[in-house]
Amino acid sequence: MKLSIADLANVARGAAFLGTGGGGDPYIGRMLATSAIQEFGMPQIIEPHELDDDATVYTIAMLGAPTVLSEKGASGEDVDLAIKRIEQYMGKKADALIPIEIGGVNSMLPIMAAARQNLPLVNADGMGRAFPEIQMVTFNVYGVSCTPASITDEHLNSMVIETGSAKRAEDLVRVTSIEMGCSVIMSSYPLTGKQVKDYAVHGTLTMALEIGQAIERGRKEGEPVESLVNYLRTTPYYNQCKVIFDGKITDLRRETSEGFTQGHCLLSALDGSGKTLEVTFQNEFLIAKEDGVVRAIVPDLVCMVDRETAEPIPVDALKYGQRLKVLGVSAAPIMRTKESLAVFGPQAFGLDEEFVAIEDL
Amino acid sequence: MMRIGVDVGGTNTDAALMNGDQILASCKQATSQNVSDGIINAITTVLDQSGITPAQIQCVMIGTTHFTNAFVERKNLLDVGIIRICLPAAQGIPPLLDWPEDILTEIGSHRYIIRGGYQFDGRINSPLDEAALINAAHDLKNKGIKTVAITGLFSTINGKMELRAEELVRQIMGDVAISLSHQVGRSGILERENATIMNACLADLSHDVVNAFRNALDQLDINAPFFISQNDGTLMSAEYVEKYPVLTFASGPTNSMRGAAYLSGLKDALVADIGGTTTDIGMLSNGFPRESSVTVDIGGVRTNFRMPDVLAMGLGGGSLVKQHSDKLTIGPQSVGYQLLEKSLVFGGDTLTTSDIAVAAGYADFGDKSRVEHLSEQLIEQAVSQIHQTLSDGVDRMKTSATALPLILVGGGSVLINRDIPGVSNIIIPEHAGVANAIGASIAQVAGEIDIVISYDKVGRDNAIAQAKEQAIAQAISLGAIKESIVLLDIGETPLAYAPDGAVRLRVKVAGDLYITANKA
Numbered sequence: 001m002k003l004s005i006a007d008l009a010n011v012a013r014g015a016a017f018l019g020t021g022g023g024g025d026p027y028i029g030r031m032l033a034t035s036a037i038q039e040f041g042m043p044q045i046i047e048p049h050e051l052d053d054d055a056t057v058y059t060i061a062m063l064g065a066p067t068v069l070s071e072k073g074a075s076g077e078d079v080d081l082a083i084k085r086i087e088q089y090m091g092k093k094a095d096a097l098i099p100i101e102i103g104g105v106n107s108m109l110p111i112m113a114a115a116r117q118n119l120p121l122v123n124a125d126g127m128g129r130a131f132p133e134i135q136m137v138t139f140n141v142y143g144v145s146c147t148p149a150s151i152t153d154e155h156l157n158s159m160v161i162e163t164g165s166a167k168r169a170e171d172l173v174r175v176t177s178i179e180m181g182c183s184v185i186m187s188s189y190p191l192t193g194k195q196v197k198d199y200a201v202h203g204t205l206t207m208a209l210e211i212g213q214a215i216e217r218g219r220k221e222g223e224p225v226e227s228l229v230n231y232l233r234t235t236p237y238y239n240q241c242k243v244i245f246d247g248k249i250t251d252l253r254r255e256t257s258e259g260f261t262q263g264h265c266l267l268s269a270l271d272g273s274g275k276t277l278e279v280t281f282q283n284e285f286l287i288a289k290e291d292g293v294v295r296a297i298v299p300d301l302v303c304m305v306d307r308e309t310a311e312p313i314p315v316d317a318l319k320y321g322q323r324l325k326v327l328g329v330s331a332a333p334i335m336r337t338k339e340s341l342a343v344f345g346p347q348a349f350g351l352d353e354e355f356v357a358i359e360d361l
Numbered sequence: 362m363m364r365i366g367v368d369v370g371g372t373n374t375d376a377a378l379m380n381g382d383q384i385l386a387s388c389k390q391a392t393s394q395n396v397s398d399g400i401i402n403a404i405t406t407v408l409d410q411s412g413i414t415p416a417q418i419q420c421v422m423i424g425t426t427h428f429t430n431a432f433v434e435r436k437n438l439l440d441v442g443i444i445r446i447c448l449p450a451a452q453g454i455p456p457l458l459d460w461p462e463d464i465l466t467e468i469g470s471h472r473y474i475i476r477g478g479y480q481f482d483g484r485i486n487s488p489l490d491e492a493a494l495i496n497a498a499h500d501l502k503n504k505g506i507k508t509v510a511i512t513g514l515f516s517t518i519n520g521k522m523e524l525r526a527e528e529l530v531r532q533i534m535g536d537v538a539i540s541l542s543h544q545v546g547r548s549g550i551l552e553r554e555n556a557t558i559m560n561a562c563l564a565d566l567s568h569d570v571v572n573a574f575r576n577a578l579d580q581l582d583i584n585a586p587f588f589i590s591q592n593d594g595t596l597m598s599a600e601y602v603e604k605y606p607v608l609t610f611a612s613g614p615t616n617s618m619r620g621a622a623y624l625s626g627l628k629d630a631l632v633a634d635i636g637g638t639t640t641d642i643g644m645l646s647n648g649f650p651r652e653s654s655v656t657v658d659i660g661g662v663r664t665n666f667r668m669p670d671v672l673a674m675g676l677g678g679g680s681l682v683k684q685h686s687d688k689l690t691i692g693p694q695s696v697g698y699q700l701l702e703k704s705l706v707f708g709g710d711t712l713t714t715s716d717i718a719v720a721a722g723y724a725d726f727g728d729k730s731r732v733e734h735l736s737e738q739l740i741e742q743a744v745s746q747i748h749q750t751l752s753d754g755v756d757r758m759k760t761s762a763t764a765l766p767l768i769l770v771g772g773g774s775v776l777i778n779r780d781i782p783g784v785s786n787i788i789i790p791e792h793a794g795v796a797n798a799i800g801a802s803i804a805q806v807a808g809e810i811d812i813v814i815s816y817d818k819v820g821r822d823n824a825i826a827q828a829k830e831q832a833i834a835q836a837i838s839l840g841a842i843k844e845s846i847v848l849l850d851i852g853e854t855p856l857a858y859a860p861d862g863a864v865r866l867r868v869k870v871a872g873d874l875y876i877t878a879n880k881a
Contacts (some may be wrong), residue, residue, distance in 0.1 A: 074452040
């Protein structure tokens, strides 16, 4: 695939949709990518099958508080350093970079990194959505070690950690990032070309772009949500999708606990039927229940969009009175296996409900 | 207090002469090419109407959309020296990155990014690189730049480095305009910097406009102090507006909502300003408009100003009513200011919402016989759709399910005569046509604090008390009477991924203006 700077707005919108309410503001990421492309040129985007099996592929992502991110952005040198440190530690130069998550700001940061490093970027990621913790990736599920992982800040302080488990890496990085000013750059899960082919969710950069384009096209034609749904049905993963609710927010509760924004959002149907939908979130939207009955549940995607414009609505921007359409969208098959559900199924988020695929609900 | 409120809009200049709670006179005049003339005309009219002499006037409050219009129309903008104090952070996105080309040709691209700034919790991230700053200032001086925008990393948490930078730039560049980001914007460096640059490019214009206001009052022999209303419906001194014109950008809708609150005597209510083409719906909370929490594009530039949260809908007194085979549509097209020529009741050939109101029998103007041919079914359907549109807007702006009063202002309020769901009662106050001038005349002085603070370390109650104290001190320093200051709003947003229960805390207070004596 080929990208242009003009495409980035649509990639960002698609990434916000796949972020299912979380993942950070892709606007900042878009600006970072735009600036890097203007200076260093557009990186080459390659497909997983173009990688040699023994190719060296590193992930690159930003981790921290969205409020801090919107003030500090990334410096660029911190991104370069994160890659350099992992290369040194592994003793292998990168052949390509790959996003760890396609949802939110981390869809864009790898574009910046690839432009700066003059490296190809792989059209794939580790989840096809966004998740709040480092261990919640397909690579971890299928046995790729999260570490060695490098962490850098804008002062070019850096650390390389090795841990016994991805969860332990998450715990250590979380503490480190606070000391580093609540916004860090991280390269984790060093991959081989074969691992990318086997375990990544393929083609997600293209899909983010095309989701953005479908929404844009829908706005011109008059039915943005319909256009979005029609497009999703043509994709290899997101094809089981439905508008599960059309309603207005009538109650909203948020709380922050252990660094995560958690809460519930209640919607009432606009058709006067009296039906209500409760959406529970922890950074991302996790589960939607209509009058107590599950309509969509993680790792399938629960997405909220403005009912008129199909603009994806992040958790931070929810407010009383908003009129939204709630979509349930199937996750990639590799995200729904028994092994995957053990790592980021409903129980990983403290939910009591079992996972049931959207097409069976 | 005897005072005059003036609203200088793009089309009309309105004035209202008030004594205490009493409205002695009001008028609407066309805005003149030369701002002073329109103000002089409007003020002269209300003085004549009321028989009050200029010497009796104790204070003049002016609301204006002049600066917003100038920026949107790219008129009279200066080249700006842009200094961002942030390194090594925030260098991935240079200033002006996604500004429209047509503004850049007006304001140039004079950008300097230097070391300095704070962390999210107020710790120093890196000390201010004074040598680099001095170099930048010399460079800007050599370029002949007359206005400078300074933005520091997390300056909303601590403004000291920006103040120090101002001092140094002043030493080198002398008498230039300097805009500091912590005075205009909020958390989010790009949006705050954008607002600061917008402010800086208006420096010449703000000087001219404030002088035009001054001259108008001098010519009228009004020696009272005058103030200008800002986005949040509170007042700024003329000197402060000269420095920070950007703070007036959203004062128009704010003044109209504040005026509506005053005229109706309500503090918590919905306001719908129904004009010829659009309806603006907002929410009053404690007498002030609720502010928008999202970014706002002005003239193609992303900002995060303190703006009232207003929903604009395509419904007005001139909205076209069109019959299609299966449905009826109302608006968004409108005959606008040509209502008096084009609508049926005024002899035209276009069916508008005003015609529907007359045909339905609850409005009485123009020639009723010209709408007698409309079928009852059509009238009923149109009336019901007009009310449905307003109901939808009201519903979207409400923040809770509790029924609230709805205040209607603007000429289009004649369209409404049925109950609106979720609304306890509908009020159409007298003098609703000059609600914005009245809004300006009743403006108060505010103080606002926006910080990130750890509830775990400081304690919630303690943190709020501290912030409130700082906000009150700020209001007093701007001229508020201490005893009159009330708490307007507390906003708490827990920060995800931050330690120690870090919370972004915003506290806002406001009080009545203290007038010492007439100016010399």
